Every structure is written in C-alpha cells, then in structure tokens.
Amino acid sequence: MELLGLYNYFVFAVLLMVGLYCILARTNIIKSLIGLSIFQGAVFLLYISMDKIDGGTGPIILEGAPADTIYANPLPQVLILTAIVVGISTTALGLAVAVRIREAYGTIEEDKIQEMDREQ
Amino acid sequence: MMTIVFSLFLLTMLVLVAVAILRTDNLFTAVMLSGIFSLLMAANFFVLDAADVALTEAVIGAGISTVLFLGALALTAEKDRSPPVGSWVPLISASALGAVIIYGVLQAPRLGDPNAVVHNHVAPWYLEKTPELIDVPNVVTAVLASFRGYDTLGEVFVVFIACMGVMALLGRVRPRRDSIKLTEYEERSRNLRHHLIPRIVGKMLVPFIVLFGLYVQFHGDFGPGGGFQAGGLIAAGVILYSLLEGDWRGRELVPEWFSSLLVALGALLYAGVGVACMLKGGHFLNYSVLFEDPIKGQHVGILLVELGVGMTVTGVMITVFHAFARRGVR
Numbered sequence: 001m002e003l004l005g006l007y008n009y010f011v012f013a014v015l016l017m018v019g020l021y022c023i024l025a026r027t028n029i030i031k032s033l034i035g036l037s038i039f040q041g042a043v044f045l046l047y048i049s050m051d052k053i054d055g056g057t058g059p060i061i062l063e064g065a066p067a068d069t070i071y072a073n074p075l076p077q078v079l080i081l082t083a084i085v086v087g088i089s090t091t092a093l094g095l096a097v098a099v100r101i102r103e104a105y106g107t108i109e110e111d112k113i114q115e116m117d118r119e120q
Numbered sequence: 121m122m123t124i125v126f127s128l129f130l131l132t133m134l135v136l137v138a139v140a141i142l143r144t145d146n147l148f149t150a151v152m153l154s155g156i157f158s159l160l161m162a163a164n165f166f167v168l169d170a171a172d173v174a175l176t177e178a179v180i181g182a183g184i185s186t187v188l189f190l191g192a193l194a195l196t197a198e199k200d201r202s203p204p205v206g207s208w209v210p211l212i213s214a215s216a217l218g219a220v221i222i223y224g225v226l227q228a229p230r231l232g233d234p235n236a237v238v239h240n241h242v243a244p245w246y247l248e249k250t251p252e253l254i255d256v257p258n259v260v261t262a263v264l265a266s267f268r269g270y271d272t273l274g275e276v277f278v279v280f281i282a283c284m285g286v287m288a289l290l291g292r293v294r295p296r297r298d299s300i301k302l303t304e305y306e307e308r309s310r311n312l313r314h315h316l317i318p319r320i321v322g323k324m325l326v327p328f329i330v331l332f333g334l335y336v337q338f339h340g341d342f343g344p345g346g347g348f349q350a351g352g353l354i355a356a357g358v359i360l361y362s363l364l365e366g367d368w369r370g371r372e373l374v375p376e377w378f379s380s381l382l383v384a385l386g387a388l389l390y391a392g393v394g395v396a397c398m399l400k401g402g403h404f405l406n407y408s409v410l411f412e413d414p415i416k417g418q419h420v421g422i423l424l425v426e427l428g429v430g431m432t433v434t435g436v437m438i439t440v441f442h443a444f445a446r447r448g449v450r
Binding site: 009024030034058061085 | 124128131132134135138139141142147150151154157158161164168169170171172173176177180181184185188189191192193195196197201202210211213214215217218221222225226228230232234236238239242243246247250257258259260262263264268271275278279282283285289342344348351352433436437440443444447
C-alpha cells in the first residue's frame, strides 16, 4: 500500500525516461517532437498528482456545501492548464520548423541533414 | 476502491501507449497513439480531481494537437527512418535520469496525503480567500485570472508569439488567382466530401461543439472551464468543418483576417483591462478598483480577461491550422 501511493510518481519517472529516450535516440524530427510531448505529459502528471487530497473534490466552492468539504489544491491545476496551451503552441512552432526543413532538404532525418551540411 | 483500480489501469495504459509510440516507426501510428495518450492523460487528470485541466487536455492535447501533427505529417514524411540505435548514450542518459528521479520520489509524500508541503502554504489561502475577495465558485478560475493574472497574461503572450512564429515560417502565401482556379484549388485541397457519413454526422456536430465552447467560456466562473478550454473547443469546431469541407470552405467560414484579428484583439483586451485598472488608480490587473463594489469589479475583470484569453486561443489554433493546411495545397 505504501508503494501504491507512489505509483503516480513511478509512472512519471518512466514516462520521462521514454520521452527523453525518444528525443535522443530517434533522428526523425517529428518523432522527436512526439517524444517531447510525452516528456511534457509526464511533467503535467507530476504536478496534477500533487494536487490530490484524500477524500477531496475539485476546487469549486458551491453554495451550501458543507464547511468541512476538502478541496483539491487549485494552484498546480492553474499552472498546468496554461502550460498545456503553451505546450501546443510551441509544438506547432516546432512542426512549422520541421516543414520548412523538409522543404529545404527534402528529408526530416537529422543524420541525413547533417551529411548534406557537411557535403556543402 | 474502484477509483484506485481505475487509476492504476489508466496509469499502466499510459506507460504502455508511450512505449508503443517509441517502438513504432510509422509516424501516422505514432501520432494516433499520442492522441490516445492525451485522452488517457485527460482521464487521469479527472480522477485526480482536476476537471479544468482534464477538459483542456482532452480538447487541446487529444483534439487539436493530433490534427496539427497530421497536418505536418502530410507535408513531411510518413515513415520514421531513424537508423537502428547505434549508440548507448541515449539509453544511458535516459536510465540515469530515471534512476535519479525514482530515488528522489521515494521520499515524496504519498498520493493524497493532506500533510504534504504543497497543501500547507499558499493553497489554503487561495481556497479560504476566494469566496471573500472574489466570490466566484471555481477557485481555479479565480487563481488563473485574478490572483495569478500576471502569469496568465505572460502565457497569452507566449501563445501569441508562437502563432507569429508559425505565420513567419509557413507564411501567408496565397495561391495566385490567375494561375490556379478556385475549383482546381478545391480539388487539390484535401477534404472528406466524398465520404458521406463522416461529412453529414461531422457537420451536425459542429454547431454543438461551438455552442459548448461558448458555454464553457461564459460559465467558467461557476463550473470547470474558462478561456483556454473555450478557445480550444470553438477552434476545434471550425477545424472539424474545415477538415470535412476542405480548407477553402473553412476559410470562407472564418476568414483569415478575422482569425488573425482575434489573436491580436484577445491579447490587447487582456492587457487593456490591466491598463484600465491602472487608470482607475489601482495596480495593473487589480480588478477591484474597476467598480465601486470590489467584488463586482473582480467579476467583470475576470469575465473580460477570460474573454481575451478565449479570443486569442481560438484565433491562434485556427490560424495555425490554416497555415499548415494551406501549405499543403500549393
């Protein structure tokens, strides 16, 4: 039971590893960007795992709710909510760069691009 | 008990999907799997009592992000031709990172522990003071738009700048009218017009998606929602229409000048509310001074700021989608 309470954090660690490995080991730019979003998702999971309180509910204070209601921590939620939208914008920028690279080099494989650069 | 089993299932699925994304060399599969990854993540957030975040992740992560990746795939390649792993460096660095983190989290407070450090500093203050100072039921909205309004303003400008970056890279190239006729453009632009069932069912969904987006926008003070989610939803409706009918029709529905205008106006509205607060003699983004009654000032301020966020996010998502879609037709 003790380790079960840490399961979220273990999943976070594994997702970080998968994301980082995907960024480093794959030479395909789009695949690296997908790895980056896995990495990002892992961080989101860490933050949202921190907001949970046992027996709590979402942080929406309704009128007439009992005074001893436990609410989840709103702060990590706010941080991650905005981070998700910023994440997609930066991913879109990365994809735009990938499209331009493909138009200029005809490929999106990093090793081939480096070869072409060396040949010049 | 059921919740624990369910969340264990969701978390395990997350890991499996992530490994599947890593292993496949078909990029189309990888993108579809990353959509599933986001949907699982959204379900996870919901189990963890974060309804606002779950809504955002479902709309932005599972919906729009997948479409943008597919748009980029159409312009690049469908196959990942990475050479088989030649070096041990990635494996070693990823394992080292994982080992350090697992060692670190062994000391972390258990999930749901009410005595964890995060729950004992500023968070109780937000929960206690929100009914008194701002009086909106959704504390997330109160923190997002009022207590931490500077932070959100910064995020809106980051999104704005990223949109300008995409426009600068992919450009506003129009197909020249004389060299390419409208019908020809329509033929070349990819759409689902020949697929009857997706087209009819999808078009029926569009108004409801947009309506739900508007509800989420203006009901964000009371329930889960707000500008970020609403912007994503409305943009998703427009993008769905463009996917079904072709990029050209989509741009007839929401002209390009309009979506880029939304991007700028939203950010301007947000910053403008801040300046209005200063003119009224308060600090930047201190809405309490807007009206005699500070609570009313907070309500109006939050509504306007969320509207600004919604406009910018809608505009950015539509503009970025069109930038990718149009590039493919040239």
